[in-house]
Structure formats: C-alpha cells, structure tokens
Amino acid sequence: MNRFLEVSVVLFLASIPFWLGNLYYLHILITTGIFIIAAMSLNLLLGYTGQLSLGHVAFFGIGSYTSALVSLGFDLELTESYTFVFEPKPVWFAFLCGIVLAAISGWLIGRISFKVRGAYFVIVSISFAEVVRLVSLNWIDLTEGPMALNNIQPFTFAIPGLWELTFFKKEPNYWLVLGLCVVCFVIIRRLVQSRAGRAMIALRENEPLATSIGVDVTKYLVLATILSAGMAGAAGGLYTHYVRIVDPDIFLFIYTVTMVIMVVTGGKGTLAGPVVGGLIFGILPEVLRAFASPEVQWIIYGILMILIVYFLPEGIVPAVTQWWQRRARGPEGSMSQGSAPGAAS
C-alpha cells in the first residue's frame, strides 16, 4: 500500500510537465528540486547525526565548479614554460567528478573537525565555505573569478554515432532533477534503515552510550559527511548544467541558510522533512515576490525560522504525523503515545 502510494506520487510529479503548460513555473520546480536534493543531503548530517554543517554550500559549489571546469576544460600556467592543459570531457563524466571531489572535501572536513564536536564543527564548516569562496574569487586563472564561467554545456547523454540526447529544454531537465531526487531519497532511506544509519541515530541521541557499546563514532560521522557532501555536489552539478553559468556567489552563506531553514521547517531527521520544507521555501519566494522585496522576504524567513524552532521544534512533518495518528487512533489510542503533547488530556 505504502509502496503504491509512493509510486503514484512519483508518477504524478513526473506528469507535471505535460499539463503545467507554463515554463516559468517549471523552472521554479527545477530549482526547487535541486535545492531539495541539497536539503536532503544536509538533513543526513543535521537530522541523523545531529551535526550542523553551516558550510554545506561549499560542497554544492565545489560540485558546481568541478563539473563546470571538467566539462569546459581549462589550462593552468604552472611555470613559465609549462602549461597544464585539460581537455573538455563529456558532461556526465564532469558531473561524476564533481560528486567525487565534493565527497573528498567532505571526508577532509570530517577528518579535521570531528576530533571536536558541536560548535567547532559548525565553525570549521563555515570557515571552509568561506575559504573556498575566496579561492573561487581570487584564482582567476582557473575560475575566472567574478567574471564567472559561462557557456557551460547542458547535460548530454550519447552513444557515439547512434544516439544523442541533449538537455536544452526545461522538461528533460525537470525529469533529470526528479530522477536524482528519487535516487537520493532512496539512498538516504536505505542508509538510515541500515546498520550504519542506526549507528548514526544512536550517536545523535547519546554519544557516550553509543561509544560504550562499540559504535565507532568518527567512522560513522565521516561516512555521513562523505555521503552528504557527495549529494550536495551532485545538486551543484545539476544546477551548473541547468543554469549554465557559475560564479563565486554560489558560495554565499545565504544558500546554506536556505537549506537549513528547509530542513528545520520540514522536520530534521525525517525522510520527508527536507522535501516538504524544500517545496515550501522553493515556492514561497514566488508567492511573496509580488508584494515583498527580497529583504522583507528574508526578514519573514528569519522570523518564521525562530517561530518554528519555538513552537514546532520537530518541524512540520512530525507535527502533522503525530496529529494524524492521534486523530486516527481516537482519544484512547492517544494515551499510549505517552509523551506526545496534549496526549494526557
């Protein structure tokens, strides 16, 4: 039954381009989908291991830049006489390179900062994002700095000589993003229901206890960071080949905050949370755009975030599920919930 529901939701989402008929709306859905992937990857860290990565945009941006550079090719003048020339590679290969490099940087950050926890990881991750932004801004030979990388090819799949598919239009890009969303969702679900996922949740709940029964803390934290960074890198790669331009602004802190707000609003540590939060904060700006300038919108998001942490600390998805379960079970059933708010009445 549940599986049937899931398949029909995906089929419904896949059918959207056929009847939506408005390319601008489709564009919003594509960017929302990309951000949902990024938010899901952040949720893996924030929600399941309890580590707040405030430099998540670094992985997103590294995925973007790597994918763009590998597909465009670049040359670096290493010494006076020797110039390293990198030939352009196919887009799918570039995309994979982006994922791998993002994952490697996730591994690096994990190794450095999981010696210490909490506030330190937060600050290391912000610092890392800031360093990467400054590199992308200043290493003009490689990244063109503020002039941005232009004319990035869209996604292309090809069997040489036989068949070629180029994702110029909105519709195929939409399906691509949807497909990757589903893949990431499934990976995360498999992971959190596996041994590794239970270990991560145990760490979040009680680290000394988890350690004492033999969970290798650092190993699982680093594993989660690698996966999370890789997924963020994939989202970045998708973004690059969709908008086809990338500049250092991609590392702005505000994008990390967007992801955090999506996860916290939807419900951290739930599978559906980032999707729900992502949909809300992907579409809300378009609704608010008519009567609120960007500053006012951000003021609203900031206040909304504070209110949600105060009143719905678990996020929307757990709140709705609890409400639904209580309704379905009736007053007697709710007694067994014990600590659920209002259950005792």
Next chain:
Amino acid sequence: MDQFLQHILNALILGGTYALLGIGLTLIFGIMRVVNFTHGELYTFGAYMMFMFVMPLQLNFFLALILAVLLGVVLGAMIEFILLKPLRGADIDTTMLIMIGAWITMQNMEQFAWSGIAKSIDNPFPVDPLVIGTISVSWNRIFMFAVASALIAGTYALIRWTKLGKAMRATFQDPETAALMGVRINSVYIATFALGSGLAAAAGALLGPIIVVYPTMGDLAALKAFAIVILGGLGSVAGATIGGFILAMMEELGAGYISSGYRDAMGFLLIIIILLFRPTGLFAQKERVG
C-alpha cells in the same frame, strides 16, 4: 624593514578591534553556552548607529560613539530577554538555530532600513597622518586603538574586581552552584549578553569611520570573531585578546607578503590549522577568567 614595521603597527591597531569582537563572543559562549550568530549584526548595528548620529543627525563624533555603544548594549539585552531567556536549558543546537534566524532577520532589517549602498562616516581628526620616521598612522586609527584598549582593560577590570564580574566567573564555573549561592543567574546572563553585544557594537562604531558601512559587513566580522575565539580557546578572555592580535598580524602580513586577495582567508586557515594541532585553542587550559 620599514614596510615590515608599518605592517606590525597596522596589525596592532586592527588587533584592538578584533580583540573587542572576540572578547564579546567568548564571554557569551563561555558563560551562556550560546554560539552567538547575531554578534556580527551587533557590530553592523554599532557602525550604522554611528553613521546615523554623525551623518544625518550631525551629533558630536564622541557623543555618537558613546550612544552607539549604549544602544548596542540595549539591543543585546533585548535579544537576550526576548529570544534566549525562554530557551534556558535548551540544547546548544536549538539556540544556534534561533540565533541564525535572528541573524538573518537583523541583517535584512539593516538592509531594509539603510539600503544596500555603502555609507561612509566623517571624522573630526586631522587629515594629515602622524609620521614617525618612515612609518605613518592616521589619527583616526590611533583614536580607535586607544578606545579599544580602554574597553578591553575595562572589561578585564569588570571581570576581576566587581561583584558582577565575580558572579560572572562563578556562573562560568558552575551555574547551578552559583545559583545556590545566591547569584541571580538570569541577571548575569543578561549582563553578559549585553556586555558582549556592547563590545561588538563598539568595534563596529570604531571601525565604521575607517572603512565603509554596509549591511553585510557583519558576516565577515562574525566569522573572524569565531576564528579568534577558537584560536584563544572557547570561553577564554585572555585567549580572545591575544587571538585578536594574532589574527590581525596574520592578515596584515599575509596581505602584505603573500596575496591581498586572500587576506580574509587567513583567519579560516588559522582555524583549520589550530583544530588540527591543538583543538582546544591556544590558551584554554591555562586561564579561563570567565
């Protein structure tokens, strides 16, 4: 050599404001266990108040400085009272999320109130710099250094010798025992947050007339303050003071001899290096005044 001396002097002067930022942040973290993401916004607020009093309102420069710092103290107390007081006992991640929300809100309010265009502030000091041999320094910066030093010394004195300082140190060591001994914890928390905020606002008000004032100026300042605090050890006031000067030195020398584009990256590289080799910071074990 002359250039080197000039760099050292610049670093010393810049280090004063960095230390102010760091001390405020480390006090708040040490005593309240709150990662204060609004710190950079208090700094921005101080700079904008300075702008408002000096430019449109034409107040005296020194009076404006005092008012800007006092308003920073008031704003800090308000943030503590409205946002943090209901969250006593909440875990560090929850307060962190709340503070991020407050940060975004405050920054965009600045943007809304003052527009994104950078503002400059006039100062009453002579235009000609003070020249000693081959190095020179503007009077404005000398004034900044003097005030920053006075504020740092004042904070030390407050923590060392006043009753409030004693209560703060007690709360730092053990909030519950301190409360049992009759320390009013809530007052200590408000005072700490207000003091830290006032120091951040002072840093902004002092630097505002030297650099230009713009809404997102607090982001980098906050990140640098975090770097300083990690460098000195979370909660260590002495560490934050020395950390501020070390960071300024690294930035100044890095910009002078390596690449000015990476000036702002120095602090973050510093964080990463520190965490690799000495995760608790340089001074955490030696002295933690509170």
